[in-house]
Amino acid sequence: MDYVYGPGRNHLFVPGPVNIPEQVLRAMNRNNEDYRSPAVPALTKTLLEDVKKIFKTSSGTPFLFPTTGTGAWESALTNTLSPGDRIVSFLIGQFSLLWIDQQQRLNFKVDVIESEWGEGAKLDVLAAKLAADTDHTIKAVCIVHNETATGVTNDLSLVRRILDEYRHPALFLVDGVSSICALDFRMDDWGVDVALTGSQKALSLPTGIGIVCASPRALEASKTAKSLRVFFDWKDYLKFYNLGTYWPYTPSIQLLYGLRAALDLVFEEGLENVIARHKRLGQATRLAVEAWGLKNCTQKEEWHSDTVTAVVVPPYIDSAEIVRRAWKRYNLSLGLGLNKVAGKVFRIGHLGNLNELQLLGCLAGVEMILKDVGYPVKLGSGVAAASSYLQNNIPLIPSRI
Ligand SMILES: Cc1ncc(COP(=O)(O)O)c(C=O)c1O
Known part of the structure; x- marks a missing residue:
């Protein structure tokens, strides 16, 4: 048996992959189709146009790769840079670490700017590097917008301001895997040169589409x-865009229809409402953590992430035990602490097609687990803090007004 049954729905609160809404599941429940028929290019055309809206770009060119965020990283780097190119990259947690590892293995010369895990990118160090680089040897600045391992969101508008201040031509490459379509993200306004995300995060699809926008x-x-x-060459896609057939190789028909349904849900709710909902979910989670007397891994308010919260546990508790118990006893899936923060934090993902009452279920579960593992929490304290905030802030559902 490959699925371990638990009654009711699994409360999936890892920060990706996230819950897939029924509308998307139904849209994907279909047969294969001939992707060379006129129907698939017609569908693809709408997807490419609409995907640009979630990146907030009118001038960007989107690519839908059958891949994950990791493949999207590789596409961003290999299409814009040459081996030996100097790039600046921020190490602030596990995903920025993995991206840097990829950058080094692709033979770029990486100036790593490292922060403590839980802190944001050190933009003052970037400013100093750009100021000193009068010969423009730095070809790209790479940054993870939202570090999913620590729940840290970086200020991209500030990165753009620093690049402009020094009139530096470096390309601005952004991992928006756990931010795009959930956090405020503006590709054109912030002069981002390549932005990317993965389908299993805020878009609430299965894993399998890496979306890259150039x-x-x-x-x-x-x-x-x-x-x-x-495989990741933009040139091949552009050739087929020009032919009006769009695909250099066989696309997943089911994922394309799923993406159509996922985008429709986002537009029905309204992208700004989606972003506002994530703000509420983030704030409610942080209030619960505070009420439990626990610390957020994110060191400063300015870096607080509205898509994932990494909760620091006291030293006498193993956070992996919390995650194990959550699944074994409460049918709740929480995110493990990764690498440097393994055993020290657990993560609550609050992104994607998710509402406030679902979050309260998760918070109630976390409280019971904390008690199970010997942490003196008052049951209901986090739920009360979160729900009193939410009760004052949840608007009417846009489509039901
Ligand atoms: C910020 C960030 N970047 C990149 C990745 C890698 O994406 P994938 O696992 O889809 O390859 C992840 C995965 O969680 C992520 O959170």
């Missing part, structure tokens, strides 16, 4: 970038 400058860079690339 600015005109990034497309231009791709014409001379010498990094080896085949």
Whole structure:
């Protein structure tokens, strides 16, 4: 048996993959189709147009790769850079660490700017590096918008301001895997050159689509970038865009219809309402953590993430035990602490197609687990803090007004 049954729905609160809404599941429940028929290019055209809206770009060119966030990273790097290129990258947690590892293995010279886990990117160090780089040897600045391992969100508008201040031409490459379509993200306003995300995060789809969006400058860079690339080459897609058939290889029909349904749900709610809902979910979770007397891994308010909260446990508790118990006893899935913060934090993912009452169920579960593992929590304290905030802040459901 490959599925271990638990009654009711699994409370899936890992920060991706997230719950898939019924509408999306139904939309994907269909047969394969000939992707060379006129129907699939027509569908793809709408997807490419609409995906741009969640990146907030009108000038960007989107690509839908059959891949994950990791593949999207590789596509962003190899299409815009050449081996030996100097890049600046921020190490603030497990996902930025993995991206840096990929950058190094692709033979870029990486200036790593490291922060304590729980802190945001050190932008003052970036400013100093750009100021000193009068010959423009830095070809790209790479940053993870929302570090999913620690619940830290970086201020991208500030990165753009620093690049502009020094009139530095470095490309601005952004991992928006756990931010795009949940947090405020503005590709054009912030002059992002390549932005990327994965389908299993805020879009609430199965894993399997890596969405990459390239600015005109990034497309231009791709014409001379010498990094080896085949499967992730933008050129192949552009050729098929021009032919009006869109796909250089066989797309997953089911995922395309799923993406259509997922985007429809986002637009029905309204992207700004989606972002506001994530703000409420983030704030409610933080209030619960505070009421439990526990600390947020994120060191400062300015970095608080509205898609994931990493909760620090007291030293006498193993956070992995919390995650184990959550699943074994309460049919609740929480995120493990990764790498440097393994055993020290557990993570509550609050992103995607999720409402406030679902979150309260998760918070109630966490309280019981904390008590199970010997932490002196008052049952109901976090739920009360979260629900009194939510009761004052939840608007009417936009489509039911
Ligand atoms: C911020 C961030 N970037 C990249 C990745 C890697 O994505 P994937 O696991 O889809 O390859 C993740 C995965 O959780 C992530 O959270």
